[in-house]
Amino acid sequence: MAFYEVYSHPALIRYRSSVCTRATLFVLIVFGLTYIPPLLIAYRSQGFWLKRSTYEEQPVVQFQYQMLMIGATGTAGEFVAWSTFPNFNRLLGNNLRIPSVSVREEDSNQDGKSDRLSLQLAVPLKAGEQIYSIQLLLIFSYQLFRMSTVVMQSLAFIQHSSSVPGSQLFISGDLTLHQRTPLPHRGLHTAYNVSVVDGASPFASAYDLTNIIRAYQERNLTTHLSCPAPVWIVGRAVNAPFQINAEIRYPVESVSYRPGFWEVIKFAWIQYISVLLVFLWLFNRIQTFVFQNQNISQ
Known part of the structure; x- marks a missing residue:
């Protein structure tokens, strides 16, 4: 006759002892x-x-329609310039060139957050003027919400020069976030929610790019335009404006923060x-x- 196990349970054995053993x-x-x-x-x-830990978040980025442009037209210090700041434009005199501007922000995935900025500037030039280098400063509103709530003003700086006069500069890059130290895991941070450029100032030093970039780089949180290959196009037609075409994407960022308890x-x-x-x-x-x-x- 065959036998089958119908039930099993472990045996518990207790070992007892006094304290001093x-x-x-x-x-x-x-x-x-x-x-x-x-x-x-x-x-x-x-x-x-x-x-330190990290998380990914799609930032809320909005172009503030604030710009400052300087273009070198020769080797003797000649330049043309323009900005959205009236006080700066008044300082330019005959160097002021008011461009036609086209701006479009796109939300490609329909999540309510802009994913890309398309910007075109057509800078009019006088007869005989040529553009050898260009500097363009763009100002954005930049916000994060997932952990810390960060609201700040940031910028993208575009710069290119050539020994050959150009007709167009094409830029395609990402507006990326840079941190010096991690953010706290919670709280509201608005210390940098001030204009990068003091547009109310009547003094030329307030619009000097060296001063602007130096002060901006002192911050813990900054944004930079990552553009590996700007395209400089030569061969401008007579009386044709100098063109600036920029495509700036707002990528998902990896944000560093200090974890909570x-x-x-x-x-x-x-x-x-x-x-x-x-x-x-x-x-x-x-x-x-x-x-x-x-x-x-x-």
């Missing part, structure tokens, strides 16, 4: 060796406390538990062997 001392030593070394191993293996604890706890499980299994087997074989007297 070798068995009690052994259990205390095993307890310490089980729980303390995993903590030391996890801590000494680097990265036990999470000090519970995120730090969760990260540390996972590392500790992963090592502790090995020690629990090992010392459980050691205790079972010692007490089953009665290797420790009372």
Whole structure:
């Protein structure tokens, strides 16, 4: 006749001892060796406390329709310029050239956030004028909301020069975020929500690109236009304007931040538990062997 297992259950064996015995001392030593070394191993293996983390977010970027353009027309310091700041334009005198401007922002994935800016400037020139270099400053509103709420004014700076006079400059790049230090994991940050250019100032120093860029680079959060290959086109027709065509994309950004308390604890706890499980299994087997074989007297 064949026999089949119909039921099973483990047998529980309890080992009792008074306080001042070798068995009690052994259990205390095993307890310490089980729980303390995993903590030391996890801590000494680097990265036990999470000090920096990242997340991805599509920023809310809006072009502010504020621009400043300077074009060199010769080697003797001649230039033409224009901006959306009336005080700067009044300082230019005969160097002022008012371009025709076309701006279009596109939301290609229909998520309510702009993904791309298309900008065209046609700069009129006088007879005999040629453009050898161009500098263009564009100002944006830049916002983040997922962790910290960040509201700031940022810029994109376009610059190119050539020994040959051009008829058109084509730029295609990404407006990327740069951080010096991580952001907090929460809170409202509006320290940089001020205009990059002081358009109310009547002084020329307020519109000097050196001063503007120097002050801008002192910030923790900045944006830069990443453009690996600007295209300089030569052969301008007589009386034709100089063209600036820019395509600027607003990519998803990887934002660095300092984690909060519970995120730090969760990260540390996972590392500790992963090592502790090995020690629990090992010392459980050691205790079972010692007490089953009665290797420790009372």
